[in-house]
Amino acid sequence: MSTTAADVMIDTLIDWGVTLVFGMPGDGINGIMEALRKRQDQISFIQTRHEESAAFMACGYAKWTGRLGVCIATSGPGGIHLLNGLYDAKLDGQPVLAITGLQFHDLLNTCGQQDVELDKLFMDACIYSTRIMGPAHVENVVELACRTALTQRGASHVTIPVDIQSMPVEKALRSDRNIEGHVSNTMARGGQLPDEVQLRHAAALLNRGENICILAGQGALGARAELEKVAELLGAPVAKALLGKAALPDDNPYTTGGVGLLGTRPSQQALERCDTLLIVGSTFPYIEYYPKPGKARAVQIDIDGRRIGLRHPVEAGLIGDSAKVLQALLPHLKRNANREFLKQSQKEMSEWTDLMIERGIQRHMPMKPQVVAHELDKLIAEDAIVATDSGTITTWAARHITMRGERMFSCSGLLASMACALPYAIAAAVAYPGRQAVAVIGDGGLAMLMGELATLRKYQLNVKVVVFKNNTLGQIKWEQLVFLGNPEYGCELQPIDFAKIAEACGVRGVTISEPDRCSEQLSDALATPGPCVIEAIVDPHEPPWPPKVDAKQAFHLAQALAKGTPNRTKLALTLASDVVRELI
Numbered sequence: 257m258s259t260t261a262a263d264v265m266i267d268t269l270i271d272w273g274v275t276l277v278f279g280m281p282g283d284g285i286n287g288i289m290e291a292l293r294k295r296q297d298q299i300s301f302i303q304t305r306h307e308e309s310a311a312f313m314a315c316g317y318a319k320w321t322g323r324l325g326v327c328i329a330t331s332g333p334g335g336i337h338l339l340n341g342l343y344d345a346k347l348d349g350q351p352v353l354a355i356t357g358l359q360f361h362d363l364l365n366t367c368g369q370q371d372v373e374l375d376k377l378f379m380d381a382c383i384y385s386t387r388i389m390g391p392a393h394v395e396n397v398v399e400l401a402c403r404t405a406l407t408q409r410g411a412s413h414v415t416i417p418v419d420i421q422s423m424p425v426e427k428a429l430r431s432d433r434n435i436e437g438h439v440s441n442t443m444a445r446g447g448q449l450p451d452e453v454q455l456r457h458a459a460a461l462l463n464r465g466e467n468i469c470i471l472a473g474q475g476a477l478g479a480r481a482e483l484e485k486v487a488e489l490l491g492a493p494v495a496k497a498l499l500g501k502a503a504l505p506d507d508n509p510y511t512t513g514g515v516g517l518l519g520t521r522p523s524q525q526a527l528e529r530c531d532t533l534l535i536v537g538s539t540f541p542y543i544e545y546y547p548k549p550g551k552a553r554a555v556q557i558d559i560d561g562r563r564i565g566l567r568h569p570v571e572a573g574l575i576g577d578s579a580k581v582l583q584a585l586l587p588h589l590k591r592n593a594n595r596e597f598l599k600q601s602q603k604e605m606s607e608w609t610d611l612m613i614e615r616g617i618q619r620h621m622p623m624k625p626q627v628v629a630h631e632l633d634k635l636i637a638e639d640a641i642v643a644t645d646s647g648t649i650t651t652w653a654a655r656h657i658t659m660r661g662e663r664m665f666s667c668s669g670l671l672a673s674m675a676c677a678l679p680y681a682i683a684a685a686v687a688y689p690g691r692q693a694v695a696v697i698g699d700g701g702l703a704m705l706m707g708e709l710a711t712l713r714k715y716q717l718n719v720k721v722v723v724f725k726n727n728t729l730g731q732i733k734w735e736q737l738v739f740l741g742n743p744e745y746g747c748e749l750q751p752i753d754f755a756k757i758a759e760a761c762g763v764r765g766v767t768i769s770e771p772d773r774c775s776e777q778l779s780d781a782l783a784t785p786g787p788c789v790i791e792a793i794v795d796p797h798e799p800p801w802p803p804k805v806d807a808k809q810a811f812h813l814a815q816a817l818a819k820g821t822p823n824r825t826k827l828a829l830t831l832a833s834d835v836v837r838e839l840i
């Protein structure tokens with residue numbers, strides 16, 4: 257049996273340690289599917305119901321494991337469907353490789369069927385995107401695509417004409433310069449340590465600070481112990497960007513929880529009041545939540561030099577892996593004698609936690625979304641892997657689901673795409689078969705890639721899908737009301753019976769609507785072996801208030817209500833009780 261171009265492609269992936277590929281077959285990649293079929297014992301193909309899911313899964317897999325995520329799609333429409341997940345990888349800096357098919361090499365660009373030049377289409381999404389020109393080209397470019405995605409932390413893409421996939425790799429087809437065996441599948445890893453002068457400068461600056469705050473992001477996820485030591489020395493509260501939620505557990509005395517619109521008030525206050533800021537692995541995008549330029553002196557650690565000073569002016573930039581840089585920094589740091597700043601943050605954090613509990617134990621009907629998130633937090637496994645979608649649910653998950661033990665958390669960060677949570681959770685369940693994966697999703701987000709419920713059944717994955725059903729695109733409704741002062745428009749959703757949909761896919765479906773039964777029903781549903789969909793019917797009028805409501809937002813809301821927002825009486829009633837607490 258001769259070796260085909262597709263065989264070389266899959267063997268190269270195996271050499272790079274790839275054990276899983278997410279995707280959907282199609283006539284443009286049948287040669288690759290055959291190579292995958294022949295190597296099932298070394299590399300698994302996970303079939304998805306939509307290529308967008310496959311790309312999200314590849315990105316989620318990369319986030320959960322730190323390894324290369326791979327997705328595959330056919331020529332034309334299949335490839336086009338990958339785009340959203342590839343942008344997710346680009347924006348959150350995750351190593352993902354996309355493989356797609358192209359039309360027959362000698363019929364390209366002749367107005368044929370599915371004749372889409374995916375290498376060109378993917379140019380913006382990918383740091384490396386190329387088309388294979390012949391069987392002897394495969395190993396050279398696939399190797400480079402894997403290395404590029406891993407070292408430059410982004411998406412890369414290789415597309416291959418369908419006929420070339422099944423062509424034998426013969427010596428005769430090699431150009432003279434393409435010497436056989438000249439590439440190697442070896443990943444290079446560097447020390448990634450910062451410049452010594454900058455390091456001393458950074459330490460001196462931090463040692464001069466009195467009220468020091470740390471902002472930790474995705475890049476701090478592997479630096480938990482170092483982060484805690486630095487926070488202790490500097491007497492600094494740690495505010496966490498959403499992707500860095502698991503950087504420090506929420507029961508750690510140094511953290512004030514999340515930051516930003518869906519963060520906590522103590523984090524916002526610590527950032528407003530600090531005189532010194534240490535940013536660890538974060539480019540949290542909401543500039544308005546950073547200290548005002550000139551107010552705090554800042555040091556930033558990032559693996560990517562382009563990101564230094566991107567959101568806040570810094571005086572010292574330390575390029576490198578967060579854990580290593582913090583380790584290098586530690587011997588130069590003095591213990592900050594001022595502990596008052598930290599104490600104040602801790603006091604505010606304990607008040608915030610009480611407020612969150614108060615919200616989480618409300619017994620009103622319709623059930624408050626916070627109640628579901630609060631109970632979920634108590635019941636999911638200590639090492640659960642939690643993926644959340646984009647919507648008001650992001651706020652509920654961010655504030656009420658805590659990181660403790662070995663829990664992991666992620667979402668589509670900078671892209672903030674809806675529909676990612678289910679594919680992310682699937683990737684988690686596939687990567688860690690012994691652990692519980694939880695997808696926290698809105699009814700709008702779940703409807704987008706609902707076909708993957710069948711994927712849960714097909715592979716009997718331990719994924720618990722918790723869908724918050726408010727029959728509205730809640731986040732957008734609130735944005736229209738609070739940011740613009742307009743009545744909501746175009747946000748109402750036709751209700752879907754998600755429990756029935758789940759059952760139709762062969763997955764257990766449970767509906768929860770009463771706060772008094774929420775805990776008991778959730779715990780029963782979570783105990784289901786394999787997948788389960790939990791549909792929680794929640795109050796559509798519960799606002800995801802920012803940690804501090806400003807007068808402009810309150811004014812806009814009043815304006816929107818006056819302009820005739822539907823359900824304004826119910827809205828006003830819900831708001832009255834919340835706003836009293838939030839405005840003070």
Ligand SMILES: Cc1ncc(C[n+]2csc(CCOP(=O)(O)OP(=O)(O)O)c2C)c(N)n1
Nearest residue numbers: 647648649673674698699700701729730731
């Ligand atoms: C793919 C995509 N489309 C649209 C948006 C804009 N958007 C952000 S949140 C949201 C509403 C989400 O609704 P749902 O999933 O029901 O969650 P809820 O806000 O109601 O909790 C929309 C439309 C987006 N972020 N991503």
Ligand SMILES: [Mg+2]
Nearest residue numbers: 698699728730
């Ligand atoms: Mg909704």
